[in-house]
Amino acid sequence: MAALPETIVIGRTTGVFGIKGECKVQVFSDSPERFLPIRHVWIEQLTGALEPRTIERVRIHKGVALVTFTGIDSPEQAEPLLRRNLHIPKSERQPLGPDEFYVSDLIGLLVLLPDDTILGTLREVIETGANDVYEVQGTGRNYYIPATREVIGDVDLTARTMRITPLPGLLD
Numbered sequence: 001m002a003a004l005p006e007t008i009v010i011g012r013t014t015g016v017f018g019i020k021g022e023c024k025v026q027v028f029s030d031s032p033e034r035f036l037p038i039r040h041v042w043i044e045q046l047t048g049a050l051e052p053r054t055i056e057r058v059r060i061h062k063g064v065a066l067v068t069f070t071g072i073d074s075p076e077q078a079e080p081l082l083r084r085n086l087h088i089p090k091s092e093r094q095p096l097g098p099d100e101f102y103v104s105d106l107i108g109l110l111v112l113l114p115d116d117t118i119l120g121t122l123r124e125v126i127e128t129g130a131n132d133v134y135e136v137q138g139t140g141r142n143y144y145i146p147a148t149r150e151v152i153g154d155v156d157l158t159a160r161t162m163r164i165t166p167l168p169g170l171l172d
Contacts, residue, residue, distance in 0.1 A: 004050060007042060007087035008104050011035065011065065015082065021072040023081055025065040028103075034094045035065040044085040053081075101155060109155070109162045111136045111145070119143060119171070122162065134162075143171060 015024040027035050036058050042050035054070040072078050093102060103125045111119040111134075120138030125147070132147040145151060145164055153163040 005089040008090050009085045010088050011086045013082050013084050016075040016078045017066050021074045021078040022066045022068050023078050025067050027065050032060050032065050042087040109160055112163050
């Protein structure tokens with residue numbers, strides 16, 4: 001049996017849509033359309049095990065992906081698939097534009113100040129509407145860093161570092 005590749009979570013089933021067993025999927029992306037070309041996923045079970053599933057059809061409705069899984073033809077058949085994370089191999093992620101990053105790649109980055117002082121480790125990305133906010137766990141406290149061009153400098157995923165230039169008063 002082949003080993004499962006490294007995966008990422010791309011969405012979560014949240015409910016059933018209609019009478020044919022379509023699953024509503026909250027897509028963990030700024031664009032639900034990124035879900036359209038996906039044909040195979042792994043569904044995370046309560047035990048943490050990943051179960052492979054084939055997707056017959058995806059359509060977008062009011063910002064939600066409506067997914068038809070092969071062999072699921074009724075709401076009753078879809079019920080065991082609800083409230084589950086959907087995974088794909090990390091290697092199958094959609095390419096991003098310049099200065100765009102996957103949240104999963106940012107988590108754990110070492111955050112540095114302009115003078116190479118370590119501020120802490122990026123622990124969470126918080127979506128606020130206007131711009132994301134990075135929660136950085138420092139020594140003895142957490143910092144909340146706005147993810148704006150004027151604050152976030154170089155992001156080096158290979159070195160696992162992010163350089164920031166804090167605005168006056170940001171770290172007080």
